[in-house]
Amino acid sequence: MIHATLKELSAALARKEISSVELTTLFLERIERLNPRLNAFITVDRQRSLAMARAADARIAAGQATVLTGIPLAHKDIFCAEGWLTTCGSKILSNFVSPYDAHVIEQFNAAGAVILGKTNMDEFAMGSSNETSYYGPVRNPWDTDTVPGGSSGGSAAAVAARLAPAATGTDTGGSIRQPAALTGISGIKPTYGVVSRYGMIAFASSLDQGGPMAKTAEDCALLLNTMAGFDARDSTSLERPREDYTRDLERPLTGLRIGLPREFFAEGLADDVRRAVEEAIAEYRRLGARTVEVSLPNLNLSVPVYYVIAPAEASSNLSRFDGVRYGYRVPEYADLLDMYCKTRAQGFGAEVKRRILIGTYVLSHGYYDAYYLQAQKIRRLIAQDYAEAFRHCDVIMGPTSPTVAFPLGAKTDDPVQMYLNDIYTIGAPLAGLPALSVPCGFGAGGLPVGLHMIGNYFSEARLFNVAHRFQRATDWHTRAPANI
Amino acid sequence: MSLTLDQVRRIARLARIEISTTEAEATRDQLNGIFRFIEQMQAVDTTGVEPMAHAQDVAQRLRPDQVTEQDQREAFQAIAPDVEAGLYLVPKVIE
Numbered sequence: 141m142i143h144a145t146l147k148e149l150s151a152a153l154a155r156k157e158i159s160s161v162e163l164t165t166l167f168l169e170r171i172e173r174l175n176p177r178l179n180a181f182i183t184v185d186r187q188r189s190l191a192m193a194r195a196a197d198a199r200i201a202a203g204q205a206t207v208l209t210g211i212p213l214a215h216k217d218i219f220c221a222e223g224w225l226t227t228c229g230s231k232i233l234s235n236f237v238s239p240y241d242a243h244v245i246e247q248f249n250a251a252g253a254v255i256l257g258k259t260n261m262d263e264f265a266m267g268s269s270n271e272t273s274y275y276g277p278v279r280n281p282w283d284t285d286t287v288p289g290g291s292s293g294g295s296a297a298a299v300a301a302r303l304a305p306a307a308t309g310t311d312t313g314g315s316i317r318q319p320a321a322l323t324g325i326s327g328i329k330p331t332y333g334v335v336s337r338y339g340m341i342a343f344a345s346s347l348d349q350g351g352p353m354a355k356t357a358e359d360c361a362l363l364l365n366t367m368a369g370f371d372a373r374d375s376t377s378l379e380r381p382r383e384d385y386t387r388d389l390e391r392p393l394t395g396l397r398i399g400l401p402r403e404f405f406a407e408g409l410a411d412d413v414r415r416a417v418e419e420a421i422a423e424y425r426r427l428g429a430r431t432v433e434v435s436l437p438n439l440n441l442s443v444p445v446y447y448v449i450a451p452a453e454a455s456s457n458l459s460r461f462d463g464v465r466y467g468y469r470v471p472e473y474a475d476l477l478d479m480y481c482k483t484r485a486q487g488f489g490a491e492v493k494r495r496i497l498i499g500t501y502v503l504s505h506g507y508y509d510a511y512y513l514q515a516q517k518i519r520r521l522i523a524q525d526y527a528e529a530f531r532h533c534d535v536i537m538g539p540t541s542p543t544v545a546f547p548l549g550a551k552t553d554d555p556v557q558m559y560l561n562d563i564y565t566i567g568a569p570l571a572g573l574p575a576l577s578v579p580c581g582f583g584a585g586g587l588p589v590g591l592h593m594i595g596n597y598f599s600e601a602r603l604f605n606v607a608h609r610f611q612r613a614t615d616w617h618t619r620a621p622a623n624i
Numbered sequence: 625m626s627l628t629l630d631q632v633r634r635i636a637r638l639a640r641i642e643i644s645t646t647e648a649e650a651t652r653d654q655l656n657g658i659f660r661f662i663e664q665m666q667a668v669d670t671t672g673v674e675p676m677a678h679a680q681d682v683a684q685r686l687r688p689d690q691v692t693e694q695d696q697r698e699a700f701q702a703i704a705p706d707v708e709a710g711l712y713l714v715p716k717v718i719e
Contacts, residue, residue, distance in 0.1 A: 239699045332679035346678050375684060444662040455639060462640070464712050469705035476715045477640070485642035493641055494654060497632070500639040501655075514665050516675035521668070523676060555654060556661045572679020 141166060142302040143620060146211060146359040149305055153200060153210045160200070160210030164193040164254050167212050171257065171303045174624060178279050180288075180297040182217050183225045184257040192254040199252050208366055209252030214304035216295050217258040218265060219350070220339040221245045224255070228341045229263040229273040229291075232461045232468045232487030242339025243371045244308060244350050251366045256304050260294030263489045264458065265315055265343045267291050268561045271552055272491040279548070280323060281621040282587050286545035289319030295353050296323040301624045306354035306363060310340060312347045313446050314540075314565025317577035320353055321540035321590020324579040324619060326607065327353040328360050331597050332572035333378035335364075336371035344453035345376075347446075347569040356617050357578055357607030361385040364600065380598075388605040394428035396606065399533030403439040404564055410543045412583030417539045420580035420591045420610065424537075427609055434529040434536065438522045442566045443559055445522065448502050448515035449570075454492075455499025461487060494555065523571040530596045535606055538564055540577040540590035564592055574600050578607045579616040588619075627652050627659070 141149075141158065152158050168186055175181050189212065196210035220226045220238035222245075227233045241249065248255075262272040270278040270293025278293040280286045281301035288297040292309030296319035299307050309316040311329035320327030328351045335350040342348060352363035364385045371377045398421065405414065421431060463469035463483035470486055473479035488496070502511035529536055542563060551558040568575035573594055580591035591610075595603045611617050627635075629645075632652045636643040643651065697710060706713040 235703075237703060239696065239703060333682075372685070372687070376678070376680065376682075378680065378682070438668075441665060441668065444665050447658065448662060448665070459640075463705055464714055465700075466703045467705075473715065476717050478642075479715055480640040481637075481642035484640055488641070494651070494658075496639050496641065497635050497651065497655060498658060501627075501631075501635050504635070504638065510666070511662070513675055514668070514670060516677060517670035517673040518665060518668055520673055520676035521670070523679075555658055559658075559661075569679075 142170065143618070144305070145356050146306055146354065146362050149211055150207050154205065160193040160196040160254060161190060163210065164189050164212045164256065167256055167304055174301055174303055177284060178281055178297050178301055179276050180260055180278050180294040180301065180303060181214070181257045182227055182260050182275050182294070185224065188223065189254055189256055196252045196254055206251045207362060208248065210254065211305060212254040212256040213248060214256045214259050214295055214298045214307040215245065216261055216292050216307065216309050218261060218310050218341045219245055219308060220341070221255060221258070224258060226258065227275070229261040229275060230488065230492070231274045234274065234468055236467050240339060243336035243373065244367050245339065247366050247369065259298055259307060262291035262293065263492050264341070264454070265291040265310055265312055266454070266491050266495055268314070268318060268558055269551065270294065271548065272489055274489060277548055280545045281624055282324065283545065283585060286547055286587065287322070289322035289541070289545065291315040292353065293319045296320055296325060299323070299325045299353055299355060300621060302620060306352060306359055308350060308367070309353045310348055310350045311569060312344050312450060313569055314562045316351050316353060317565050317575060317590065317592060318541050318562065320577045322545040322588065324588030324616070325353055325355055326357050326360050326576070326578045326617060327351060328364065328576040328600065328603065329568060329574060330364060330368065330600055331574045332569070333376050334368045334600070336369070336374040336377045338371050338373040342457040344450040345457060346453060347450060349569065356611055357576065357604050358386065358389060361389065361604040383601060385601050385604055388601045389608045391605045392428060393424065393606065393609050396429035396535065397533040398424055398429050398431045399434035399529050399536045400431050401434050401436040401439070401529065401536060401538060403436050404538030408542050408563065409539060410583065413539045413541070413543060413589050416581030416583060416589035417591055421537060423610065423613060427613060432532050434532055436525045436529060436567065438518065438525050439563070439567065441518050442522055442570060443563055445515045445518045446562070446566045446570060447498065447559055448511050449519065451495040451499035452503050452512050453499070455496045455503065458492070458496055463487070519570050522567055526567065526571045526573060526594070535603065536594040538592050540564060540592035544583040544585065544587035544589060568594050573597060574603055576603045576607055578610060579619070581616055626656055
């Protein structure tokens with residue numbers, strides 16, 4: 141049962157082979173047993189989860205179930221859920237019990253899904269290894285001396301270790317796809333504006349996008365059916381007709397044009413990752429796809445551009461944490477200014493402070509044009525590179541991450557090395573494009589490798605199709621870590 | 625470009641983050657490392673390129689000027705560090 145897909149669990153619930161209370165209990169017990177080793181969850185509330193499971197069972201009995209009714213889901217601790225501690229991985233929100241639900245949580249609640257708990261994450265989603273969390277690092281279930289990636293590292297580890305059937309994440313520069321790759325699961329960052337950001341604690345508002353993380357692309361499609369949708373409370377939520385993201389899953393791949401950017405396979409890509417990705421692409425050729433070489437000439441600029449734009453937006457967004465209306469307030473201070481400065485100095489961790497300072501600087505008088513405006517101009521050049529590439533192909537493929545999971549502590553002293561980890565994933569959020577990662581093999585140390593695919597705007601259904609056909613032909617997505 | 629200790633202190637003050645001298649020195653070195661990396665942007669000719677603030681080219685929606693939110697003051701203030709009579713308390717600002 142722990143290895144079952146959402147589709148299988150949904151069928152088992154519908155046939156009354158298992159109840160939601162039994163299913164929820166099964167996963168709560170696994171969390172109790174395995175979480176001390178993995179630190180994937182920040183908050184688990186057994187009573188609250190079981191109450192939701194009982195309500196789901198009643199709904200199933202009444203014949204009013206949706207496909208997600210009774211399914212326990214883990215949520216990244218960036219999503220506000222009413223009555224749940226919602227920390228965003230930070231000390232400054234360590235006492236924040238949310239008084240309201242994020243739109244994503246509302247949607248899942250309405251569908252009858254069960255909240256299994258809140259997952260660990262890099263503080264305010266700023267990190268690529270889950271080591272910046274105030275609640276301690278998450279460990280990769282494939283090798284607990286390595287990182288699970290970040291920032292949605294808790295969600296990724298929870299799904300990989302079968303502590304949850306599926307989870308939510310958010311992606312600003314790769315925070316869904318990179319941890320999915322490093323833990324051998326599937327995850328998608330939808331087109332910007334598809335999933336409402338209401339109640340999703342803001343990091344960089346022009347890039348942040350929520351999305352599902354699960355064992356299969358098909359499960360991600362099922363989850364996105366519920367997560368996506370217009371919400372007037374997010375000013376960037378797009379008013380589009382509802383889509384069934386599972387509609388094209390079985391479509392044959394004959395004639396699919398896969399673009400391979402030569403920059404994705406250049407210097408910096410580890411040999412083991414390259415090998416696994418090239419084998420996956422060979423599989424696609426067998427499935428009827430053909431490949432074309434494309435180019436993303438500004439790829440190397442995407443990381444510096446991101447580390448101007450994201451901190452700039454973060455410095456503005458995080459100014460709301462001042463110890464006045466909610467969250468942590470330092471116990472002793474001299475006056476109002478001192479209270480702000482001490483609260484923020486003690487409430488934020490080192491990486492978050494670093495990014496606030498970068499953002500404050502690049503937005504300050506005299507530097508705005510040289511940094512922020514220049515970054516926004518190059519952002520357009522990067523988006524144009526993708527538009528040009530999509531004139532020649534239907535989907536862009538490559539590695540999700542340049543290496544497999546790295547050891548804990550390996551990159552914490554060198555922010556630039558940590559940032560370069562996101563080289564392949566940062567472009568999609570800068571351009572606003574949807575992008576997905578699926579497991580495609582194993583590299584050094586038996587650690588998972590992710591295959592990255594980027595689609596044109598609103599091509600999620602096609603991406604799920606391309607990923608699903610691969611998962612029908614391969615079994616990488618069914619592999620689970622030993623000793624779990 | 626290289627940040628000085630005074631600049632780091634000034635940025636921290638603007639960001640309302642207290643910073644000790646030791647922290648300021650370490651922060652200066654780290655930020656300078658990051659800015660050296662960011663500097664490669666300056667070599668790009670962006671003459672005539674329109675800045676891209678957002679991924680989707682859409683305009684802000686407008687809505688009728690009507691009250692849509694209900695009063696939730698009690699729920700929201702229940703989680704505040706310090707409140708009294710419906711007001712958020714902070715150290716005295718005006719003498």
